Every structure is written in structure tokens, then in C-alpha cells.
Amino acid sequence: MLNIFLKEINHFLSSLIGYIAVGVFLLVTSLFLWVFTDTGILEYGYATLENYFYLAPYIFMFLIPAITMRSFSEEYNTGTIEILSTKPITHYQIIGGKFLAAMFLVLFALLPTLLYFYSVYQLGAPVGNIDTGATWGSYIGLLFLGAAFVAIGIFASAITNNQIVAFLLAIFLCFFLYIGFDYISRLNIFYASFDALVEQFGIDAHYQSIGRGVVDTRDLIYFISLISLFLFFTKIMLERRKW
Amino acid sequence: MSVIVESITKTYGTQNAVDNINFTVGEGEIVGFLGPNGAGKTTTMKILTGFIPQTKGQAIVCSINVAEKPIEARKTIGYLPEHNPLYLDMYVKEYLTFVAKVHKVEAIKKRIAEIVELTGLQIEQHKKIGQLSKGYRQRVGLASALIHNPKVLILDEPTTGLDPNQLTEIRQLIKNLGKNKTVIFSTHIMQEVEAVCDRVIIINKGKIVADDTVDTLQNKGSKNIYTLEFLQALSSAAFTKLSQLPGLEKLKIKTNGLLECFSNNKTDLRAAIFNFAVDNQLTLIGLNKKENSLEDIFKQLTNHN
Numbered sequence: 240m241l242n243i244f245l246k247e248i249n250h251f252l253s254s255l256i257g258y259i260a261v262g263v264f265l266l267v268t269s270l271f272l273w274v275f276t277d278t279g280i281l282e283y284g285y286a287t288l289e290n291y292f293y294l295a296p297y298i299f300m301f302l303i304p305a306i307t308m309r310s311f312s313e314e315y316n317t318g319t320i321e322i323l324s325t326k327p328i329t330h331y332q333i334i335g336g337k338f339l340a341a342m343f344l345v346l347f348a349l350l351p352t353l354l355y356f357y358s359v360y361q362l363g364a365p366v367g368n369i370d371t372g373a374t375w376g377s378y379i380g381l382l383f384l385g386a387a388f389v390a391i392g393i394f395a396s397a398i399t400n401n402q403i404v405a406f407l408l409a410i411f412l413c414f415f416l417y418i419g420f421d422y423i424s425r426l427n428i429f430y431a432s433f434d435a436l437v438e439q440f441g442i443d444a445h446y447q448s449i450g451r452g453v454v455d456t457r458d459l460i461y462f463i464s465l466i467s468l469f470l471f472f473t474k475i476m477l478e479r480r481k482w
Numbered sequence: 483m484s485v486i487v488e489s490i491t492k493t494y495g496t497q498n499a500v501d502n503i504n505f506t507v508g509e510g511e512i513v514g515f516l517g518p519n520g521a522g523k524t525t526t527m528k529i530l531t532g533f534i535p536q537t538k539g540q541a542i543v544c545s546i547n548v549a550e551k552p553i554e555a556r557k558t559i560g561y562l563p564e565h566n567p568l569y570l571d572m573y574v575k576e577y578l579t580f581v582a583k584v585h586k587v588e589a590i591k592k593r594i595a596e597i598v599e600l601t602g603l604q605i606e607q608h609k610k611i612g613q614l615s616k617g618y619r620q621r622v623g624l625a626s627a628l629i630h631n632p633k634v635l636i637l638d639e640p641t642t643g644l645d646p647n648q649l650t651e652i653r654q655l656i657k658n659l660g661k662n663k664t665v666i667f668s669t670h671i672m673q674e675v676e677a678v679c680d681r682v683i684i685i686n687k688g689k690i691v692a693d694d695t696v697d698t699l700q701n702k703g704s705k706n707i708y709t710l711e712f713l714q715a716l717s718s719a720a721f722t723k724l725s726q727l728p729g730l731e732k733l734k735i736k737t738n739g740l741l742e743c744f745s746n747n748k749t750d751l752r753a754a755i756f757n758f759a760v761d762n763q764l765t766l767i768g769l770n771k772k773e774n775s776l777e778d779i780f781k782q783l784t785n786h787n
Binding site for chain 2: 242243245246249250253254317318319321322324325326327328329
């Protein structure tokens with residue numbers, strides 16, 4: 240698994256994909272937070288990173304599929320999947336290596352944004368007047384959300400040898416799981432009956448819940464199951480490819 | 483026996499890509515796997531390496547059942563897939579290191595240096611794989627198949643796209659490897675089989691049609707083929723007379739004066755043909771006898787239309 244992980248990391252770093260994905264994420268979030276007046280902290284006047292944690296999932300929704308779209312599609316396309324599959328490693332090791340490599344990139348995108356936290360911390364009056372618990376919770380939530388999107392993206396990539404199809408499918412699945420269940424829960428048929436339950440299927444509810452600063456085991460179990468489920472689906476897709 | 487294929491069948495939909503084939507390959511044997519395109523060569527090799535599962539039967543490599551213990555089996559196999567897929571954006575050494583690590587090879591640097599020398603990659607070892615010519619890519623593929631010193635080598639068309647010099651080199655390499663490894667390789671080129679293999683397995687439409695040593699196969703049902711050329715076109719009377727020569731089995735007109743005929747390999751028809759030309763006042767300007775080559779046997783066995 241470590242070897243696959245290193246190979247993927249190398250690929251991210253030797254091509255432009257890694258730098259562009261991280262760079263775009265940082266550029267967009269800092270523009271929204273510090274430059275644009277509609278969403279900017281400076282205009283808003285409260286020492287909080289709420290806006291950042293509201294925006295980040297939407298940016299991840301596009302960037303993470305862009306990172307993961309090639310993970311299996313390209314291997315199918317060039318036939319290198321045959322090299323990997325005939326080496327003494329299991330499918331789970333291949334999938335795990337690719338998953339961790341993409342997570343590594345997500346982590347690298349998130350780390351520099353701790354600087355936003357530090358800045359707001361310093362800018363608060365008095366200094367440190369920020370809900371630290373909620374912020375850390377939100378960071379953890381964002382990490383889990385990123386992991387879920389990575390798992391979805393890898394699954395989409397294992398379905399097809401066309402990277403564009405994998406990209407679009409991943410965006411759709413991420414969008415649907417993130418916010419789709421929210422909208423469905425508001426439909427008339429669920430109103431005042433099952434709406435709370437349907438909402439729980441979506442990522443957003445759990446992301447919000449962790450973001451309040453309480454890391455609830457229910458939310459952790461939700462994220463871990465979602466990630467495992469999609470990685471398991473990926474393994475099924477890999478095996479199905481063998482006819 | 484280091485490779486045993488036991489009544490393997492592979493079905494795609496309703497079509498049998500491989501239909502109940504059986505063969506064994508002994509230790510240190512070099513076996514040529516022949517067959518027209520789509521005969522099931524690649525499918526058989528993919529089953530042997532555990533890339534695709536068979537529908538029926540079992541494949542055993544070095545006494546390990548491939549379907550039951552794929553990871554164990556893959557450790558003993560070096561595989562060069564068809565079309566030789568490679569990570570084009572990796573450097574040659576980077577790629578070989580990756581493969582060596584996946585195989586948990588010990589003393590990686592030393593082993594890579596050895597394999598680079600063995601496959602003649604010294605000059606190109608610091609380049610990206612994408613920058614290499616086809617011949618060198620093929621060597622990289624071969625190097626990566628050899629890196630863990632496998633007991634069994636399975637090479638799917640290792641010599642396609644190579645120039646004549648590279649062909650000779652790679653063949654020599656395969657031959658040398660065959661001294662202490664079991665090698666199964668598929669090809670379309672008959673001279674290659676004659677040059678490299680101890681044994682040939684010919685497969686057609688998913689079934690094995692021949693499994694023999696190169697020599698036996700060449701003698702089996704072997705024929706002499708004569709090409710005759712007359713200055714003038716043959717009249718139909720002369721043609722009938724010629725076709726009635728004792729020992730002549732089949733006569734074909736290629737163009738006006740050019741004919742081809744066959745006899746069994748014990749008769750030599752050349753004298754009779756010459757006398758026939760003299761008797762009929764025909765000018766014989768060409769007469770050539772050749773033995774049935776492996777290529778012809780291949781055609782006979784695989785061309786039923």
C-alpha cells in the first residue's frame with residue numbers, strides 16, 4: 240500500500256495536478272475570505288471562520304473529483320491496471336494507496352488555511368475572541384468531508400476509463416450526497432414526518448454537527464461507513480472489470 | 483511441472499474464448515504459444531497470471547493454484563502483458579524501483595543494476611519511459627517482469643514492433659533466460675519459434691491444435707513444395723499430363739507460366755518435372771523445391787476455410 244501511495248504522490252508532485260489543485264483551493268478561499276466584500280471577514284465584522292467552512296465543501300466538490308478522476312480511469316486507459324493487478328498486492332492495497340495519496344493532497348490544501356484561523360484569532364478584539372472549539376471541529380469535519388469526497392471520486396473513476404465521465408459523475412455524487420438529501424427532506428411528502436431522518440443520510444447534516452465543535456461518534460460512524468462503502472464499491476468495480 | 487493448465491474454459495457471453503484446453507510446461511522449458519489473432523492466446527496468459535478468472539478448470543503455477551492463492555502465485559510469475567503498458571511519466575529507474583518494492587525485492591539497487599545490464603538499458607536508464615523508443619520500452623517491460631527473479635516467465639508478444647537487431651537481441655535474451663526459468667511466450671513470427679523454442683503449442687479458436695517439439699511438428703505431415711516456371715503458358719493438355727506425374731499430389735496455377743505443386747517429403751519430383759518439360763517441348767526457366775516450413779504447418783492447422 241505504501242508503494243502505491245508513494246507512486247501516486249510522486250505523480251501528483253511531478254505533474255502539475257497537485258500544485259494546481261492545492262493552489263486553486265487556497266486562492267479561491269482566500270479571495271472569498273479576505274478580498275471579496277460579500278463574503279469577507281473584514282466586512283462581516285465578526286471573528287469567525289463560518290464563511291470559510293460554508294464555502295470549502297463547494298470548492299472541494301469540484302477540486303477533489305479533479306484530483307481523483309484519473310486514479311483508475313487512466314490505469315484502465317493505458318492498460319497499466321494489468322501491471323498492478325498481476326503484482327502480488329491486493330485490490331484493497333491498490334485502492335488504499337490511491338485513497339491515502341488523494342487524502343494527503345487534501346490535507347496539504349487544508350494545512351495552510353490554519354493561517355486564516357491564526358489571523359482571525361489575532362484580529363479578534365480582544366485577541367483570541369474566536370470559538371476555538373467550533374473551528375477545530377469544523378476542520379475535523381472538513382477533513383472527513385474531504386475523505387468522503389475522495390472515496391466517491393475514486394469510485395467514480397473505477398467505473399469508467401473516461402476521465403471526464405469520472406469527473407462529472409463524481410461531482411454529481413458529491414453534490415447529491417452533500418446537499419441532495421437536505422433538499423429531498425424538505426419535499427412535501429417528508430414534511431413533518433421523516434424529514435429529520437432523510438436529512439441524516441446527507442453529508443451536510445453531519446458536517447454541520449461536527450462543525451458545532453462536538454465530535455459525536457454518530458457523525459464519525461457516518462463518515463467512516465460512507466468512506467468504507469464507496470471504497471468497497473470501488474473494489475467491486477475493479478473485480479467486475481475482470482468479467 | 484511448473485505450469486499446469488487443466489481443462490480451462492473461458493466464456494465471454496456465449497462465445498468460448500478458450501475452450502477446454504490442457505497443457506503442461508516443465509521446468510526450464512521454453513514454449514512458444516502460437517495462434518492467429520483472437521485464438522485465445524492472450525486470454526490463456528491472463529488466466530495464468532490471475533488477471534482474469536477462468537470460467538472452468540484450473541491453472542497451477544509452481545504448484546500454486548492461481549485462482550485460490552493469487553498473491554502467492556504472482557510472486558513466482560514474471561508477466562509482460564500484450565502491448566506492454568507502462569507508466570510513461572515515470573523514469574526508468576523509478577519504475578523499476580517501484581516494481582521491485584512491490585515485489586519486496588532485497589538489495590534493490592544492486593538488483594536493478596543487474597537487470598538494467600541484462601536487458602541492455604544502460605544508456606537509457608536515466609530517461610523517462612515516455613521518451614524511449616518502442617524497443618527500449620519493451621526492454622523496460624521485460625526488465626520489470628524479471629526484477630523479482632521469477633521462476634515462470636509469461637511474455638505476451640514480447641517482440642512486436644522491434645527492429646531486426648533488437649529482435650535478435652531479445653530472442654537471445656529469452657533463450658538465455660530459458661536456461662533456468664520456465665518461459666511461455668506468444669508470437670506470430672514462425673522463425674522466432676524455430677530460433678527460440680523447445681516446444682510449440684498452437685491454438686486456434688480456443689482449442690489446442692498442436693502441442694509438440696519444433697522438430698516433430700516440422701516432420702509431421704511434412705511436404706515438399708515445388709515452384710515451377712515455364713517460359714510459355716501451359717496448354718490444358720500439358721497441364722493434365724503434368725498433374726498425372728507419379729507422386730504429385732496437388733497442382734496449382736499461380737499465373738500463366740508459374741505453377742506450384744506438392745509431393746510428400748520422401749519423393750523428389752524435380753527430375754520428373756524436368757523430363758516432362760523436355761518431352762513436351764516446354765522451356766523450364768525455374769524449378770525450386772522447398773520443405774514445408776513451420777509457417778505452412780501453422781497455416782494448415784489454423785486455416786480451415
